Amino acid sequence: MEKFEPIFSFKIGSIPIDIGRDIIVQWVIILILGIISYLLTRNLKKIPDKKQSALELFYTTVADLVEGNMGESFRNFIPYVGSLMIFLLTMNFTGLVGVAPPTKNLSVTVALAISSFLVVNGTAIKRNGFGHYLKGYAEPFIPMLPLNIMERVVLPVSLALRLFGNMLAATILVELVYEALGHFGVIFKVGAPIIVHGYFDMFDGGIQMIVFTMLTIINIKLISEH
Structure with a gap:
């Protein structure tokens, strides 16, 4: 692994x-996606062109995924x-x-996992009230309290480590392939890496x-109904 070298640093306190x-x-x-989203969603029309049709197809796909796994009452999670x-x-x-994919950095995947953890538990509190949310940790009986707490804590840990481990391993393997191909000449770096990137990146x-998305939406539904 390469040594972490910060581009710049500052202090909060x-x-x-x-x-x-x-x-x-x-x-x-984030900046690029924000700009693209603005450009693609302005001036929407009742009769969609090809660009708008593609957007509506993506929205429909996400809506079907959310409704199929979470139910119609969770439609407000389609944008998320x-x-x-x-x-x-x-x-x-x-x-x-x-x-190099940012998701090979553990701090990035931990931040994403914490975001999902907050959404999952925040939804459960919003739908059931804080009292009923806390009561859920003692279900079906009080001795299950430690296991239920552990189950909630394991979710963000699992999300972060799974994404981090797989993307880091993929990045290392791609680098090793490039290093190996370098011994055979430049010409081997032209076509062969396409297969490597096709598998490990795409x-x-x-x-x-x-996997990350499905685990998030399934836990949103399960914990809010627990």
Whole structure:
């Protein structure tokens, strides 16, 4: 693993904050996605053109995913789920343009996992009230309290480590392939890496996006109904 070298640092009180390359890449992705979203969603028409038809197809796909796994009462999560899918997919695909995926950084995946943890538990509190939410930890009987607490804590840990581990392993393997191909000459770096990037960036990155998203939406429903 490469040594972490912050691009710049600052302090909040006595706490040092180091900003590295992966965080910068993540911010750039957020900015680019924000601009693209604005450009694609302005001037929407009743009779859609090709651009709007593609957007509506994506919205319908996300809506079917949410309603099929969570139910119609969770339709308000369509924007969140859609944004999570696009954001994760974009970060996982940066290897296609020669930039290491930010999701190979544990701090990035931990932040994403904490976000999902807050959404999952915040939804449960909003739907059931704080008292009933706390009571759920003692269901079906009080001795289950430690196990129920552990179950809630394991979710963000599992989300963060699974995404981090898979993307880091994929990045290392791609680097090893490039290093190996370098011994055979430049010509081997032209065609062979397409297969490598196709699997480790597109296929594996897509699978990790699906796993992270599905675990998030399933836990939103299950814990809010617990």
